[in-house]
Amino acid sequence: MILDLLAAILIASGAFFFVAGTVGLLRFPDLYCRLHALTKADGLGLALIAMGLSLLAGSAAEILRIILIWFFVALASATCSHLIAAHARRVDRERTDD
Amino acid sequence: MTIFLGVIIFILLASILAGLARVLRAHRPEDRMLAAQLFGTASVAILLVLSRMMDMRALLDVAMVFALLAAITLAAYVVLAGRRLL
Amino acid sequence: MKTRSETARDTHAYPGPSTGLVVQSRKISRAELARRFLLRLVVLAFFWTLLTDFRSDALVFGLPAVLAAAALVFLGPAAPNWQLSLRGAVAFVLWFAVQSVRGAIDVARRAFTPSLPLHPGFRTYRTSLPEGAPRILFLNTITLLPGTLSAEVMGEDIIVHMLDIRADLEADLHDLERRVATLFALTPETKAQS
Known part of the structure; x- marks a missing residue:
């Protein structure tokens, strides 16, 4: 029961950070600021949801798999955000050259 | 718990859709890449919750594939778009 | 190019x-x-x-x-053999977890504040970390720290995008650099060489 409650709190706060990421995406003025919002807020959102679901998981194998999925996403998202920012900067330079 | 998870999925879906609407109205094409970033994380979260709610372990495998593909897709997009730049 | x-x-x-x-x-x-x-x-x-x-x-x-x-x-070129210090790794992971939570809370606070408190801009930081795993870890961690995002790498210069350009970037990144160096058991070069 307490475990369920703890899981619910973790999952709800995870969803809260996803909403925060989207609000940032809608309100922030440029691409780079929006990247901050998506990478940081959504990253923590997924981590919290994964933790909450691990508490509800039926088996150890399931928990390991959830952790593995989270790990892949976490590993990729910072690198992806760097790739997007670097690409956008190159496009910016190209535009000012014209 | 099922209702609670359903509400969570609804919130996550709404946040993806709102983000997508914003990205589609964006001024610069690079903003579309943000959609990939948003999708990569949020769709995995939705699948994880859905797998618990429906008690379907197979959805975890779908989430895993999404997680891996999102990163590869984005890297490929950046490389191809960069090549067009040069 | x-x-x-x-x-x-x-x-x-x-x-x-x-x-x-x-x-x-x-x-x-x-x-x-x-x-x-x-x-x-x-x-x-x-x-x-x-x-x-x-x-x-x-x-x-x-x-x-x-x-x-x-x-x-x-196959391929052999990567240099990084020595990870176990104590460094545990300390780094704990510190990193706290920082990424702080980063997410910071960005959420800015998003929800009606006046939208942002002073975005780019700053450059010159790193002394070697190419390879230490530098990649450094770049990715910058992105998850509060208010900073590694935008581009040009040789040893890292261009960082900041949500608030008035923050003390130099101090934060110097601290991070020191932590990464500890994690990989890197030793500072003698003064005579540098």
Whole structure:
């Protein structure tokens, strides 16, 4: 029961950070600021949801798999955000050259 | 718990859709890449919750594939778009 | 574009003279290579069995795949042998967890504040970390720290995008750099060389 409650709190706060990421995406003025919002807020959102679901998981194998999925996403998202920012900067330079 | 998870999925879906609407109205094409970033994380979260709610372990495998593909897709997009730049 | 590729090639000459930190790395021997192969074999086999719910019939595909993937260690240039310090790793992971939570709360607070408190801009930071795993970790951690995002790398200069340009970037990144150096057991070069 307490475990369920703890899981619910973790999952709800995870969803809260996803909403925060989207609000940032809608309100922030440029691409780079929006990247901050998506990478940081959504990253923590997924981590919290994964933790909450691990508490509800039926088996150890399931928990390991959830952790593995989270790990892949976490590993990729910072690198992806760097790739997007670097690409956008190159496009910016190209535009000012014209 | 099922209702609670359903509400969570609804919130996550709404946040993806709102983000997508914003990205589609964006001024610069690079903003579309943000959609990939948003999708990569949020769709995995939705699948994880859905797998618990429906008690379907197979959805975890779908989430895993999404997680891996999102990163590869984005890297490929950046490389191809960069090549067009040069 | 030409200058970019040149700097990229330059930094491959590792450890460069301008690198402030040296690595305690050995030359890779044949025994070392075999050790790495076995290590990979075990790790990959573990992941395979995990992904297939420990079913033995799945090993028909798994065994060749795992062997082939582990054999990749013999191809390509050998990565330098990073020594991870265990205490450094634990300290780093704990610190990193706290920082990424702070980063997410910071960005959420800015998003929800009606006046939208942002003073975005770019700043440059020159790193002394060697090319390879330490620098990649450094770049990715910058992105998850509060208010900073690694936007571009030009040789040793890292262009950082900041949500608030008035924050003390130099101090934060210097601290992070020190933590990464501790994690990889890098020792500062003697003053005479730099």
